[in-house]
Amino acid sequence: MRNLVNLFWKYQFTLLFLLLEFVAFALIVQYNKVHKARFLNMSSAVAGSVYQATNNITDYFTLKRINRELARENAKLRTMSKDVFIKYRGELVSIDDTLYKQQYKYLGAKVVNSTTNRRNNILILDRGRNQGVEPESGIICANGIVGVIKDVSANYCSAISVLHKNTRISASIKKNNYYGILKWDGKDPQYATLADIPKHVPLALGDQLITRGSSAIFPAGIGIGTIAMFEAIPGSNFYYVKVKLSTDFRNLSYVYVIKNLLKEEQLELEATFEDD
Amino acid sequence: MISPVLHNVLRFFFLIVLQVLILNNINLGGFINPYLYVLFILMLPMETPGWLVLLSAFFLGLGIDVFMQTLGIHVAASVFMAYCRQYVLRLLSPREGYDFGLQPSIRDMGFVWYLSFAGILILLHHCLLFFVEVFRFSEFFSTMGRVMLSAFFTLLLVVLSQFLAYKKSQ
Numbered sequence: 282m283r284n285l286v287n288l289f290w291k292y293q294f295t296l297l298f299l300l301l302e303f304v305a306f307a308l309i310v311q312y313n314k315v316h317k318a319r320f321l322n323m324s325s326a327v328a329g330s331v332y333q334a335t336n337n338i339t340d341y342f343t344l345k346r347i348n349r350e351l352a353r354e355n356a357k358l359r360t361m362s363k364d365v366f367i368k369y370r371g372e373l374v375s376i377d378d379t380l381y382k383q384q385y386k387y388l389g390a391k392v393v394n395s396t397t398n399r400r401n402n403i404l405i406l407d408r409g410r411n412q413g414v415e416p417e418s419g420i421i422c423a424n425g426i427v428g429v430i431k432d433v434s435a436n437y438c439s440a441i442s443v444l445h446k447n448t449r450i451s452a453s454i455k456k457n458n459y460y461g462i463l464k465w466d467g468k469d470p471q472y473a474t475l476a477d478i479p480k481h482v483p484l485a486l487g488d489q490l491i492t493r494g495s496s497a498i499f500p501a502g503i504g505i506g507t508i509a510m511f512e513a514i515p516g517s518n519f520y521y522v523k524v525k526l527s528t529d530f531r532n533l534s535y536v537y538v539i540k541n542l543l544k545e546e547q548l549e550l551e552a553t554f555e556d557d
Numbered sequence: 558m559i560s561p562v563l564h565n566v567l568r569f570f571f572l573i574v575l576q577v578l579i580l581n582n583i584n585l586g587g588f589i590n591p592y593l594y595v596l597f598i599l600m601l602p603m604e605t606p607g608w609l610v611l612l613s614a615f616f617l618g619l620g621i622d623v624f625m626q627t628l629g630i631h632v633a634a635s636v637f638m639a640y641c642r643q644y645v646l647r648l649l650s651p652r653e654g655y656d657f658g659l660q661p662s663i664r665d666m667g668f669v670w671y672l673s674f675a676g677i678l679i680l681l682h683h684c685l686l687f688f689v690e691v692f693r694f695s696e697f698f699s700t701m702g703r704v705m706l707s708a709f710f711t712l713l714l715v716v717l718s719q720f721l722a723y724k725k726s727q
Contacts, residue, residue, distance in 0.1 A: 294607040298640040301615050305636055308622075308629030309689065316692050 329437030425527035614639035
């Protein structure tokens with residue numbers, strides 16, 4: 282211990298210089314937007330490539346499970362394709378002339394790193410600006426919603442997961458369309474809370490929650506979870522609803538980033554609300 | 558006479574005010590900015606302990622940054638310059654070392670000595686300043702050009718100020 286103190290004392294000038302210079306750089310990166318952005322870009326590129334390299338090795342341990350899940354999802358998607366349906370009543374032919382305009386595009390991505398044991402959990406995905414990812418895009422997986430993209434660098438992006446204190450996702454109850462805001466209280470990674478459900482709404486355990494589609498981030502109808510518990514909050518007109526999330530955040534691997542092609546149009550229209 | 562400490566403190570504030578109110582508006586050719594405030598570090602007495610030079614450079618840079626809304630950039634450059642000051646002094650010291658009470662000025666140390674002392678330190682300071690401001694190495698030569706030109710003008714102003722500051726006690 283004394284040797285360490287002696288060392289500090291001997292090099293005090295240089296050490297003080299390094300300390301002050303470090304403080305100066307911390308100030309620069311914190312308070313200047315250009316420097317902050319470039320620093321975050323560089324550091325996320327470095328971190329992303331390190332995670333990618335370790336993932337190349339650890340992936341082999343989960344191959345079997347991933348394959349099984351992908352096969353199951355393939356089966357589910359095949360059943361939803363149009364060829365599977367037969368014409369039931371042949372004599373009445375209604376010609377559906379609606380032109381389908383593609384609103385959502387899905388981009389497959391792999392989760393390179395994720396956390397679930399903190400108050401604010403984030404994910405790093407291996408797609409970035411070069412693959413067309415934009416900030417504020419939603420992320421879903423085969424089971425449900427995952428999170429929202431926050432920062433994007435050239436080949437990686439970081440996202441806040443549903444398990445984050447800033448999560449606010451508009452969720453509606455499938456059977457009766459009443460909607461509320463999904464938040465996470467930081468306690469259990471399998472459960473989230475739904476706020477703003479008034480007491481007159483009929484709820485039952487196991488009711489399914491889906492996204493409302495009111496933000497431009499998630500399309501409507503994506504599964505979120507089921508109601509695990511609800512009780513009236515004393516002294517207010519609302520329920521406290523606990524939701525079991527259908528996504529298991531602890532073994533996320535393949536996810537889809539949602540690109541909303543009509544996002545700007547919807548956001549512009551919504552902005553007219555705030556003006557009055 | 559006023560004590561050297563008070564003298565330096567007054568110089569500290571005077572140079573910050575001079576820099577932000579007047580000199581920041583001098584923008585020759587659109588990209589040359591003289592930074593005269595580094596004169597404070599140059600004029601600190603030689604016996605000032607190293608840590609004091611570093612700390613006062615830190616606060617000097619901070620003072621400038623607060624006015625220029627570029628928090629941290631001038632701090633980084635000034636602290637670096639203060640660090641190098643000790644080594645430059647040792648490098649340029651005359652054979653018997655510096656006498657006590659000697660001031661780093663043209664009057665005490667001679668024109669050539671002062672030119673090299675101030676020149677090296679100003680160049681280092683401006684280098685760090687401009688490169689950190691741009692935060693990349695891709696436009697190396699144009700940034701280096703700005704460094705050289707601004708350093709030249711700052712050096713010019715510093716030498717001029719030397720004649721102004723020490724004329725009275727001649």
